[in-house]
Amino acid sequence: MFESAELGHRIKKAVYDEEVPELRKALLDAQVNLRKSGNFQVIILIGGVDGAGKGETVKILNEWMDTRFIETNAMGVPTEEELAHPSMWRFWRALPPKGKIGVFFGSWYTEPIVNRVYGTIKGSELDQATERIIRFEKMLYDEGALILKFWMHLSKAAQKKRLERLERDPETRWRVRDIEWAHFKLYDKFRQVSERALLHTSKAEAPWIIVEGTDPRYRYLTVGKTILNALCTRLDAGTPNTVSKLPPVLPPVDGKFLLTSLDFSQSTTKEDYDQKLVKYQRKLNLLVRSPKFKKISAILVFEGSDAAGKGGGVRRVTGALDPRSYRIIPIAAPTEEEKAQPYLWRFWRHIPRNGNFTIFDRSWYGRVLVERVEGFCSDADWMRAYGEINDFEEQITRCGAVLIKFWLSITKDEQLKRFKERETTAFKHFKITEEDWRNRKKWSAYEIAVGEMIAPTSTDFAPCRVVKANNKYYARLKIMREICTRLAAAL
């Protein structure tokens, strides 16, 4: 894979001096057009061998382009804040918004490659990691991002020469630390592991560009022209990455949905409820005060039809918690900052630190519910969302978050009863709006969407609990019990 980057590529000074002004102008123009179009962002990863000119190349890009619209992110050793969140959190936090360019020094590749080189993970684990990366980058691509991944390469002899030269010069000596020489000793291993990871993850939607790092002029021109070419092609195309000509989804031919086949005959009494609720709340309170909870977090998702009792469920949970330890995130329409990012970004920003709860009142499932039913996104968008949601939930749970998801289900008749009750009770009046009545008219479209959503997103690591909620007492106890069980198992 690296052979073509060991050919001794060179660019003569005269050629370079002639080409650069033209290239700079074109890059600046492309940047202006990117900003004007505002419908995608550019994500540039810079990886490769130490001493192959990664830093200098990024510096040149910043010189050539309008630095106000490039952000360079050093993804080095994670900070304490970053360590207290799922590992992908810091990358999501650093994603550039649409219209901008984000350069990542060190990326989601660093950890798996380094861990494999040092033998802390197995080859099969590296492959799992790269599979996750492929899906992550595919999602970014589908969300519109232009992704370019540069790998700066040096042959073993060239790297040695380069490190020695840097070390000799008093001006650059500081850049060669012990760790650079330690890495050099692992050159062969590093090369082999990188090759495996790069081969695996070089896709049409996020290609690796291997750049020989010996000659700075060759390196700068290659990177500059590659960016320009990709940016112009994308700007000319004008359309988003995905096109949405897909056949419509057929409902089950026997008309049987997950939700229509539920039995709603539960009859928990008030007395039973009062007694058990206290028991569960006490248990939850104790679980959360366990020192072990400081090392994990809990993410609760409440989904369900309007008036299914999401709010009531949430209150029974928070009743057991210290208000300092939780955040409730009601999900409504995205803000403009959120719209300038891949759709999962607005959930990532609320993922809690360890030791804390985040409770989502509606969630990322909106993508395959309201956005699907109302046509806010294309068919292709919501269809790919099942897989993206799985990946997202796997990313947050793999790092220790306990993710507990509820779908609160009520019958159409029960909803009508509750809507009317809300309209007549002064106390509850604010809970019912015109929109609720409008949504109710689409009951069957939602029924299909929910029926199709639960199976593909109810996974081993993030099962979705369908809660029959015509009887509120029954539903709340079921919620409390589930949370206690899941937390107890995780602690």
Place this chain on the structure above:
Amino acid sequence: MFESAELGHRIKKAVYDEEVPELRKALLDAQVNLRKSGNFQVIILIGGVDGAGKGETVKILNEWMDTRFIETNAMGVPTEEELAHPSMWRFWRALPPKGKIGVFFGSWYTEPIVNRVYGTIKGSELDQATERIIRFEKMLYDEGALILKFWMHLSKAAQKKRLERLERDPETRWRVRDIEWAHFKLYDKFRQVSERALLHTSKAEAPWIIVEGTDPRYRYLTVGKTILNALCTRLDAGTPNTVSKLPPVLPPVDGKFLLTSLDFSQSTTKEDYDQKLVKYQRKLNLLVRSPKFKKISAILVFEGSDAAGKGGGVRRVTGALDPRSYRIIPIAAPTEEEKAQPYLWRFWRHIPRNGNFTIFDRSWYGRVLVERVEGFCSDADWMRAYGEINDFEEQITRCGAVLIKFWLSITKDEQLKRFKERETTAFKHFKITEEDWRNRKKWSAYEIAVGEMIAPTSTDFAPCRVVKANNKYYARLKIMREICTRLAAAL
């Protein structure tokens, strides 16, 4: 000050049970109206004596109100991320947006009070701290926030009894740690210092409400009713906190402005420039690589007329820096998330971690420039901004940030020349828009605004450098020299 909170206030259970449902309903209604109005946020501070029921009170509020629109913030020991920023950063980060309620457990009062009790600061320093707080809260108030500060009080005997009772009960024993008893030993000192701080900072715009903490029912009703009363009064008033009937500002009667009295005859040559620029860039690069820089940060502000050379100045600075260490923040119109916060919030969110640079291309001075000239805010708003900006700059510099501000000044003729050049040079065409021409028509209004702005905001801790920029070489060298000098002094 605390006498009225040692009277043994009590509420009978029957009274409480009768009043609570009414109060809850009213609070819920007020919350809905707050959300609908969307033009202010509620900031509630909870302070006071250990064991006086601070936590329980917040828990009750969360039970009574719609928890989706209350955020509770525990401001305990700062995290590593928070310590790497100016100390006020974490409070700004936690401010609720308009339409919401934010509860702060521990606040900007905690540190000065505790430090004074333990004797690490002097009485005069406590007074300075409370003066800063008064100005900070006044700013929040002027920006529309409703501020309520509750102090939960217990007499010394009552506190002792309370701690002992908590300790006896196995369910609550965990809540009494050594630190609570250590604080108790300092009861008298704590009372005296708190009284001083509270007396000093209880203002009409942000009053302290002292609540006797012995009886939970009394405590809950007092806090609930106080919030309801304040919220309803404010909602009824309907208008923002400040009214803007102010006399217009008169220009200097002799027509002499700061900017019109500048001498623009500088003549730095290209040769001189090239040579000195390299020298300064090298120096800056060395300064930033100093280990001491890891403990401070640098904030650069570039302001100036259109086409005064802000971008060119920024590029000469970034040319000396590692792209990983800086962020350039171009300031344009605020986003909707930014509009839901006090106007300084959108600058606070970009304040760098120690070891980093943030370069603002335009800045908070927009408040007294474009917002004033275009009438985007009221006269009262921009008039109070001078003091608020001083406070803001003092807050960031006191924690070690080096703040360097430039006003790049060119003559009206020079601007015309540059505009025309931009229009005819393909390379620079994107830099000139209709808006630039429109702004140019308001040259004299801006001249007044700038002239009036510089003196009150050029302070000892954050001087503003007026850079005569008709000669670009001269201007850029002056910028580089200033940055090197200021950084060298700080390291």
